[in-house]
Amino acid sequence: MNRRDFIALSTAATLTPIALSAKVVDYTPGMAQKALASGKVVFLDFSATWCGTCAAQDRVINALRSENPDYDTNITFIKVDWDDYGNGKLSNALKIPRRSTLVVLKGDKELGRIVAGTAKNKIKKLMDTALSAATS
Template sequence: MDRRHFLVLTVGAASLPFAGKAAPLEYEAGLLEKHLKTGDTVFLDFKASWCSTCAAQERVINTLKSENSDYEANITFIDVDWDDYGKSELVKRMKIPRRSTLVVLKGDQELGRIVAQTGRSQIKALMDTALEAATA
């Protein structure tokens, strides 16, 4: 085996542990509707990069995802950048009061919402609601 093939195979093998860890989708117009129309359960995270509450929520969400791969396998996670979409039609229509709001949707139903909560038990309960809807 030559050096080039060895390096390609090594990099490929090293990336396998990360293959199942899909990053959340970045919101753009039409993305939410597309996923809801196909029957996906959607977990919306209204966040800002400078928001410490949002960062605390993200740490909990990532920990829960790492502990249970069913979350990422069954739920569509979409991050909504508050700086870009805080005054958007989506925010107005859904009555999102502020950044650090987490919302679960399926079809035309809102299944749950958390505003500015960072507790593991509250976020896990919301993610479990999403998982239950996604696998029903």
């Protein structure tokens, strides 16, 4: 682990409630495909620790997750580090244009996407789409 990652992880651990952080996993290659193959609905968050828009999205996502525990129960949240995987297979396959992109997938279908949006109502709509797909 490099110094930047250690500092970011330490800060996140200090500022994020344990209950919320436990339900978001850091991406590793193949992880999303495994979750999708097992029938899970996946919420991908392409972000960078230094990105202000990403931080705003993160605050909204965490607030919505704390308001509705069904999100964590039914959706697999995966954070994809843009600095590490922005040019990776997953980003290229999904044609992710930039960091601060949120994508919901089920099986081989994309159910929704937000690029650089931070509006609570739009992020809630995307999370509700994921929840609906996961519970239907």
